Amino acid sequence: MKSNESVERFYQLQRLPEANLAGQQVAVKSGHFNVYDVEQLCTTDLAYNRRDFYKISLLTGVYQFNYADRGVRIDQPALIFSNPLVPYSCEVVSEAQTGYLCLFTEDFLVINDRSASLQDSPLFKIGNDPIFFPDETQLETLRQFFRQMLAERDSTYPYKQDLLRNYVNLVIHEALKMQPQTPYYPHQNAASRIVALFTELLERQFPIDSPNRVLKLRTARDFAVCLSVHVNHLNRAVRELTGKTTTVHIAERMISEAKALLQHTDWSVSEIAFSLGFEYPTYFNNFFKKHTGLPPRALRAKKAI
Structure with a gap:
């Protein structure tokens, strides 16, 4: 489908009650978050607008990440930060993949200082290195944070959004302790x-x-x-x-x-x-x-x- 045709189709669909995005927009404005176990993604509906979502992935397996003019092959556990304004492709090389990923809007994480932006964060800032290789101790700590996110996501705790936000910040601070050593190569x-x-x-x-x-x-x-x-x-x-x-x-x-x-x-x-x-x-x-x-x-x- 050509781009102008898909655009028209999109707006035509908005006239249908079942395709109305009002509820989705409220969720985005109030701050949206979700977390997944990588092994279960094949059965999970990821119907999210990727323009809105930052992503933190903790992956084990073999992957090929390609950015604009450089690439990197990941064959050890890695913690990866993705900015929605930085396009990349990810090719899964190994049959077995394990790990976790969480998606969230900027509003989810930035609630106290509205003048701050994730675009200025050293982990999400455009042009910075978004890939880290944790050691065994760091890896287990990070896995525990993600497991806690999964548990809280499905809980009925009334303040779970605050708790989830704290876990994301813990992952971010754990990464800030690390030194990125990504072996990029030019395409x-x-x-x-x-x-x-x-x-x-x-x-x-x-x-x-x-x-x-x-x-x-x-x-x-x-x-x-x-x-x-x-x-x-x-x-x-x-x-x-x-x-x-x-x-x-x-x-x-x-x-x-x-x-x-x-x-x-x-x-x-x-x-x-x-x-x-x-x-x-x-x-x-x-x-x-x-x-x-x-x-x-x-x-x-x-x-x-």
């Missing part, structure tokens, strides 16, 4: 990987399902930072492999999203402008008209006829 096909991950990162931001969700990545430099590459390197790779500039790809995807929002939601033009990262509706109007030849209201009025 020979770095350019094609960078372009593929740029495309994935661009698509990951859509569809926009709430007027309160603001597009975070809007420029080539924004994407380059997330991919840990120089913006000139990103621009050169995208231009060579696709024939279009990074800026053109971003603009085309934003226009596709803007059209879908205008045609399939009742959001005001100001709300759409804000969700797409425009400070003022006038800037959005000029951007939209430049790329479509029509002002946003004209497209909406045309659809209503």
Whole structure:
């Protein structure tokens, strides 16, 4: 399915009562958390929007992690921190995998100091090393934290969210005691990987399902930072492999999203402008008209006829 078709399909589905995301949004805004045993994931429904969720994994097995222009083979127990703004792929190499993982939104962990951001954490900060190799003592400590999370997740304790938050913080502090020594190696096909991950990162931001969700990545430099590459390197790779500039790809995807929002939601033009990262509706109007030849209201009025 083409991206613009999937966007339209998404907004059409929102009109169905059973597909309404209101409940999901409340959960996300109040802070969502879940934890899993890796061996049980094959029977677990992971229907989560990956744009929202940070992840901490404690894995045993053989895995291949690939980032934009580098990769790492993991063949010993590892503690891995994943930022939703940093795309990567994980290939499972061994048949046997054990361990745990937890998913959570930023609101779940950041509740006291709203000015703080997980993006600034040394474990989740873009460009930092997210993989650690615990020793036997550390590994058993971490496993115990995850076991406690699993037990509390299914409990009826009224303050279990606070307790779960404390366990996540304990895992984070245990990691801060370690020194990352990840043996990364450069990819020979770095350019094609960078372009593929740029495309994935661009698509990951859509569809926009709430007027309160603001597009975070809007420029080539924004994407380059997330991919840990120089913006000139990103621009050169995208231009060579696709024939279009990074800026053109971003603009085309934003226009596709803007059209879908205008045609399939009742959001005001100001709300759409804000969700797409425009400070003022006038800037959005000029951007939209430049790329479509029509002002946003004209497209909406045309659809209503």
